[in-house]
Structure formats: structure tokens, C-alpha cells
Amino acid sequence: MIGDGNRPRPAPDVQIEILDGEAVVFHVATLQILHLNRSAALIWYLCDGRRTVAEICALLADAYPSAAEQIRDDVERTLRLLWEKGALVAESAEVFDSTLG
């Protein structure tokens, strides 16, 4: 599990462009490119370095109550992908590390 208290934020050198609600994330240094669907793009936007993972999940659960049970898994999967691709950094990276083994 990714720590609820973590505050993920975009990595330096990462650019994002929103196109019709979806997103393209580009890491200028590594040339890594990601395509985010609308849900993933929304999660990305909530990763501002101030909100915790728990707060992100709570916000999304309020906005989409019918999907509340699924949201935690979706957020975790998306954050893990973004972190593995170098698009997100975490306040304490070891919290992510401990979940990836």
C-alpha cells in the first residue's frame, strides 16, 4: 500500500498537456511519454505536493460516490505507474519503495 500520508507531486522536468480531458505527460530529461486517460489525468492534477494520498482518495470518493470502493485501488495503481515512470516524486520515496518489492 502507498502511504496515506504521502504527498506526491510532479517531478521536475515533467511537462503536461491536457487535451480534451486526457493528458500527455512528457519527461524532458528522459524523453519518457505517458498518455493518461481522464481518470488518471484527474488523479495527476490532484498530486500537487500539498494533498496527501488519503486526501486525494477522499476527494475522488466524494466526487464519485458510486465508485468509492474502487477509488483507492485506482489511485494506488495510477500513482505507482506515474512514480515508476519518473513522472511523480514523493515526499518520502521510501514509502513507495516499500510497496514495490
Next chain:
Amino acid sequence: MPSPRRFSIPPSADGATRLVVKFADTLASIDFDDRSLAQRASSILRHCVVPCTAPTNARAHFVFQVESADESTCALISGDTAAVRGLEESALIERLIYEISLALGTGGHSSLVFHAAGLSSADRGIVLCGKSGCGKSTLSTALILAGFDFLSDELVAIRADATRMDGFPRAIALKDLTPFGGDVRVDAPDAVNATATLNGMTYLDPCTLRPGSLRRQATPRALVFPLYSTVAPPEFRRLSPAETAFLLLPRLVNTRQQVDRGFRAVTGLARMVSGFRLVYRDLAQAIAWLAQIVGE
């Protein structure tokens, strides 16, 4: 944005045969000390060659020299430094085509240059983007035979405002002619001069496939990402702008010339020009789908 290195085109050496080739707003000159080598290169580059009647006034971004070292080997010299020596003739021509494509693709463009094929129906341009081996050349050949005009087999320059695309119309490089059976007319009257074979690769002049099929520019209408597959189900679907940008950015050749490695410009292009995913195994079906989008 870094300025491209520019070279004045010096007068050619006595007896040298010169070709000057153009792609969008970039030039390269090649001097050959052997006329037969120049003719072999010209058979592949003939539609990219521009007149060079006033060499002292002209400017080029890139200068190449081809020298015959002895009866069996040649040297390719690029700019001020010796690039490659000891090449057999066919290997040299192949290397020359590669080096010129690389130089013209990466140097000095105000446009976005993509590793892609370009075709058009009237002014409505289609860009076929994909890695080598995805079937761009095969599909291009089939589209020319079906009545589309040819802009390029390898490089397409697109203005960031999507108002124009330019091609680099060197001969089409085909690894395999079998998908066409007898449909590719390599026995056309001028095929001897228009077609070359290098290390198993056949270079076909588009005008041999269909006279008058060459076109220099068009307006980009569709960015198509083709994949020839006998396994995956055939598919032709419109992509979202984000999907288009995601697939298009890795095909950008002149990334170093662009701010943010071209990210903003490519996403901007993906907003303006529709993207399509094309998975095909039947060329006729693929042509029919592509004809739809230029006919819309």
C-alpha cells in the same frame, strides 16, 4: 533554438559531379568524383534534386563529398571531417542516403520533421507515422497505385500551425515486393533508371509506379499510425488528441531544434490534425479506409 551550421556551397572541384538535394527549407550538396556513382545516387534522389546553377550564391546546411579511393572502395566525407572510408559502392550509396536523410531531417528546420511517409489526395495530406517495419513503404506504394500522390517515404516536415507539409521524395525503399504480385510495374520503360537495388532493398521511383504521382506539398489532413498485422484484428479508429500526441512525439526527428524537445508543438499539432489508428492485413481495405478520411 540553436542555429543550424551553415556552409557556403563552394565551386565544385574540376571534374566533380554535384547533386544538390532539398527537403523543406534545408539543402545538402554532394560532390562525386565519379560520374557513375553520382548517377546511382541520382536514381534514388532524383526528385529531391534542385538546380545548382549559381553555386557561389547558394547556401547549404550540409556538404558531402564522395571520393573513389580505388576500383572497389569509396569514401564518404561529411562537412569538415572524414566520415567513412573503405566502403564498397552499394554500401556507400546506402550510407550516403542514410547520412543525407539524417542531416536533412535534423538540421535547420522551422517545421516539425517526422519519421513518416507522406501522401495526398489533391491537397489533402496523409502522414503515415511509424517505426521502420510497420508497413509505411508498402502502404505508400499501394496508395500510389490506387491514385494517391506521393510526397515522401521517410521524412515529412509539418509546419507547427498545420498549414503545410513538405516531403522528401527520394525513391521508395521496399524490403519486399511480394504483397503486390504483378501490380508494381518495375518493368516500366524508364524503370532501369528509376529503380535501384541495394543490399536486397528495392528503391522504386514513385513516377514509375504511376506517372505524375509526385507532389511536393500538401495540407496535413490526417496523422495515421499504421500497423500491418496478420494476427491483430483489423482496426481503423479515430484517436483522441492525447493519444495522437503520445504516438506522434516519438516520431519527431528534429527534437533538438525545438523548445521542450517539441512537446508543446507536437501536442498543438495533435489538436489541429486528426489522428487515426490503422491495423490492416488487406491493402485494399486499408486504402478504402484512408480514402474515406481524405474524402470527408
